[in-house]
Amino acid sequence: MFAKATKAFVKDTDHAGRLIPVSSLNDTDKLNLRSLIVKTRHRCFWQEPKYQSPGFTLGDVLEPGEPGNTPLSPTVKESDFVDYSGTFGDKKEMNADGNMEAKLADFNLTVEGKWSTKQKLSLGSLNKEKVDVKDLHNYSKNRVLDMSHPVIKQTRANPRAVLGVLTERIMTSLPCPVTNNVLKHGNVGANVSACVFLSGKASMKQIGSTQTESDVSLGIPANTVMAYSLIELYIKCNGQFELCLIRNNGGFEKVTSKDEIEEDGIMDLRGDFDANSPLNLNEELDKLSGHFQLLSVLPVAKRSSLLQLLKTTMEDREAVSVLESVLDQMYAGETPDLGDLEESERETVQAILDLVDQCDGKDEDEIRSSLLSAVHLIVSAMDGMTDEGLSVLGSCCSPPVLQALQILVQHVAAGSGETLSLRDAGLAVLTEEEVYQRTESLFGHSEVTLKREEDTLRTEMKDQPGYLPLVMSITVKGLASLV
Incomplete structure (x- = not known):
């Protein structure tokens, strides 16, 4: 909630x-002015960096220097920031139909679900504290x-890590509440037609519904840091350093080259991704084909469970x-602590980790590592999608729809501009108006335009689409591999 x-x-x-939003209430005590912040870029270039405070200030990691050196104490300016309150949330719908034919019965199941979340946030008057950057520059010269x-050594050992100094923070002035309301409503209907021995045919219809509502409140104390900003450091091998007044220029002298491709085929850019730079979608997806292939050959039950959990x-x-963060820690060889997660999140995360851990065969450690990497890739791509795109995709996870989406994704990646026929078996589900509208919305939120004329369809990528078509394509292909 925080x-x-x-x-x-x-x-x-x-x-x-x-500004960088604070991710945990437990971190706020360490976020003081001039605190060191470790900024770590993910292995996938579309992901937002991760920020951690090791609990030291810039003054703590300076060499003692000469006795006459001025202590590091630049001027701090305080001011009112904003009076903030707001309500935000979303609504989602899910529909699914299933049919099963057997020797004695035809079984039809319909599931409908609607749920909404609403969070009310009243922070009141917020204060801003800011270090005078000119003073900080002069004092650190x-x-x-x-x-x-240890902080310098450990940060330097990570090629994706940059060290920064917290120079501005936004804080609450009074205790303030956060209220989260979740309303879920569902219907389940079943029709059974059975052949009854010597009696012809019998049928049964059953419908059930359920509704749940939960309200959770969180009190944020006064003087809690809600957000902060930092200035990165460029650190030379001899310990001299510069304040990087232009963003994303920090790092250590003689780190690795700016661009490289990791062994598992995931592009890793040291700097921020440039939306104007060309991106060969087909080439990038081809590099990741091994991940999709691995998922597609998992046992049917395991694929089905993993798809439902995702x-x-x-x-x-x-x-x-949350899931992406846990998988990222595991990928880095760390042991994540699930104790701080909400119960529902912890159950889902643990279920996914259990599925990843269940590997048989001669090279089960290697298979487990590859499966972890594949699942992490999909979840990282999901995390890179827009909120709207992710919400729409969540309602498009039936096998026929995922298979149709995968055909469209491959068509977009090929970039041929050819026209597709909705009469083709794989795309027939898109003739349903509701399914087509969801598909159009999903691609629209991923910077791809769908153009339908009668029973034909064309795809067209928008100008300067950035990474959104790629993360949507990775997510769709990953989920479709589990069908």
Whole structure:
């Protein structure tokens, strides 16, 4: 709830993208002015960096210097920031139909679900504290970092990590509430037609419905840091450093080259992705084909369970981010702590980890590692989609629709501009108006336009689409591999 609140607040108040939302209440005590912040870029270039505070300030990692050196204490400016309150949320619908024919009975099952989430946030008057950057520059001029300090050594050892200094923070002035309301409503209907021995035919129809509502409140204390900004450091091998007044220029001297491709085929850019740079969608997806192939040959039951769990995760944007963070830690060889997760999130995450862990065969460790990488790839791509696109895709997870989406994705990647026929068996589901509208919405939120004329269809990528077509394509192909 806290992470959702801070993200919504930053999205509404900082269109320039300077502020970083605080992800956990436990972190706020360490977010003081001049605190060191480790910014770590993910292995997938479309993901937002991860920020951690190791609990040290810039002054803690400086060499002692000469006795006459001025202490690092630049001027701090305080001001009112904004008076903020808001209500945000979303509504989702899900429909599914299933049929089964047997020797003695025809069985039809219809499932409908609707749910909405609403979060009310009233932060009141917020305060801003900001370090005078000119003073910070003057105080730190000619100072040298202790390159043997654990924070410096450990950050330097990670080629994706950059060290920064917290120079601005936004704080609550009074205790304030966050209220989260979730309303779920579902219907299940079944029709059974059976052949009864010596009696002809009998039928039965049954309909059931359920509704649940939950309200959770969270009290945010006064003087809680909601968001902050930082200045990155460029650190030389001898410990000299510069404040990077232009964003995304920090790092360590003689790190790796700017661009590289990881062994598992996932593009990794050291800097921010340039939306104007060309992206060969077909080439990128081809590099990842091994991941999709691995998922497609899993046992049927395992594929089905994994698809259902990922579909459940997509119902909540925050749950996707939580799962991605857990998988990222595991991929890095760390042991994630699931104790801080909400019960529903913990159950879903643990179920997915159990499925990944269940591997048989000679090279089960290698298979487990490859499966972890494949699932992490899909979840990372899900996390890179827009909120609207992810919400729509969550309602398009039936096998026929996923297979149709995969055909469209392959067509977009090929970039041939050829016309597709909706009479083809794989695309026939798109003749249903509701399915087509959802598909059109999904592709639209991924910077791809669908153009339908009678029973033909064309796809067209928009100008400067950025990474959105790629993350949507990875997600669709990954989910379709589990059908």
